[in-house]
Amino acid sequence: MTEPLLKSASVGKSYPHTVRSSQRLRAFWQILTRGQTEGGTTVLESIDFEVRRGESLAIVGANGAGKSTLLKVITGVLAPSSGVIERNGSQAALLELGAGFDPEYTGLENLRMNAAFLGLGRKEVDEKLDDILAFADIGESIHEPIKHYSSGMVVRLGFAVVAAVTPDLLITDEVLAVGDESFQKKCIRWIENYLEQGGTLLMVSHNMYQVQKLCRHALWLEGGRARALGDVFEVTQAYLAWHERRDAEAVSQSSGHATAQMYGVKTLEIVSAEAGEPRLTMGDELLVRMALRSPDDRAPVALVGLVRADGTPIYGVASDHDQVALQDGSDGCYHLALRFPDLPLLPGGYVVRGHAMDPEGLRVHDTAEVTFTVTGRSRELGLVRLQHHWEI
């Protein structure tokens, strides 16, 4: 098997605490004896992954998760505090805006220096110059110092040079989001073509649509640790579901008082609620089971709702809408099962909400929630898959 173009083995990064002058001697001694000071902030911890030729890996995670730090360690801008980064083949990184450019030099001078840095000889640059300039499409500004460029122009020039070099491994972060839309599309088309030709990509992005479009694998960082690594759809869907749940928690915490009042008086209650497997594949059956206990002999009404993890309602149905009367079981509970065959939900995090209502179906007395995740390979948008046909 060929060597990976990039391998991260137990990579960690920590920053020392800022040291007061009274502590300097101790810190100095620690650096001499252990190579680093005690304590400090750990930003990355034991990150393992590899990228082989022809693969595409996205690094995703919330703000502050450690993505930029990991990219800096990968590209050699920062040294890891522990572990090793192994690189094989040529790399080109499009990272922070204008990194590698000198603001005092013109676009053309920077282009030549950057191309040389990425391994293109003078002759090759001359041969490719027209293509590079056509890709960047910044006209006569190429003869102006970079310090007069807009951020979009800097990105255009940076990408045009990378496109001319066609590295073994292309590393990029959110920088592409800076350019205008038509240039972004041009870059995406270039990357798709580069991948089709066997190129290898490592990118950081907050845009899951773009990540799913360009990458086959993803690494999810959370608090400096790898929370998941694998198929891009599985990892990004789990990441989005986590986000939705976090947002929903924030909302329910702010409205906790209202919820307590609403469900405070329990005259009938939900004894158990389940929704089959916690992970379903798109199109599977969802089977919801509940057991309700009534304080008297009258059968309660069950209401079952499906909501997205962030609380967006999708569907709800009550037993009395469908003229179904719940039957009292031998254990004194009313048991019910509700099947949703061929569940049309798109991949993501969802919640089944079961409500126990009085026999009149007027008031909710108890509520139970069961979360589940739908997985699958789909790039459709929204909540449900709708039957559709293109007519052209």
Ligand SMILES: Nc1ncnc2c1ncn2[C@@H]1O[C@H](COP(=O)(O)OP(=O)(O)OP(=O)(O)O)[C@@H](O)[C@H]1O
């Ligand atoms: N020089 C430093 N000293 C101490 N802590 C740092 C330093 N640089 C970054 N950090 C901390 O490391 C953590 C990870 O930062 P990083 O920029 O890598 O996150 P990120 O995932 O790229 O975030 P974003 O999506 O907002 O760009 C943050 O908590 C940040 O405050």
